[in-house]
Amino acid sequence: METLQPLRHPPRSEEELMRQASRLAGYSLSELATLAGLPIPGDLKRDKGWIGVLLELWLGASAGSKPEQDFAAIGVELKTIPVDKLGRPLETTFVCVAPLTGNTGVVWETSHVRHKLHRVLWVPVEGERRIPLGERRVGTPLLWSPSAQEEEQLRRDWEELMDLIVLGRVEKITARHGEVLQLRPKAANSRALTEAVGAHGEAILTLPRGFYLKKPFTAALLARHFLL
DNA sequence: ACCTGATCATCG
């Protein structure tokens, strides 16, 4: 009697989402891919989003590109996160693209970063490269919202970074800026360009950027979960 | 060993 199967519709509640996500814990990616009829790439070099797509499929998120949350009806965003054997993140977490123009008057309260991170379902997945992709296993899911302290850290970093963008200093920003949130390139390659504000208020072309959560931030929120 | 900057696939 095989009852494990992908959700055929978007989850109608956080409870339904968590019930399904919890059932996936312990399964390998090859098991989930086979049951879902999804081919397994040899590695992630040319399929960097494959694990995310696989989990979207299993959890009933409409895969592909939408500017919405993954589970818009219940206001939840899905993030798969590669972790080592101790559950610590191996990568930073992409949040959203940074707007480089038209930012006069923007505020944290209505920002894309705050909206995206309001409610997140974290699904840890074994990510060490020595483990063959298909043998990597899915971990225990965590439904998270920023604590007051976490939101304050995020807001401070966002405001600092947005100030630099508005003031035409985007090209002075490095990944070292920000305590928990960083700004880094987010593009197909280094030749992709987008419009931004220059040092003298003029329009310039620069690399598209994205907001990412630094590893210590996600490590802390995952650790809190596993220790409780 | 780790982090920052660079990169890969797909879709509308």
Place this chain on the structure above:
DNA sequence: CGATGATCAGGT
């Protein structure tokens, strides 16, 4: 191009 999904990999 820019949004979605992220990881790669060389330099420090």
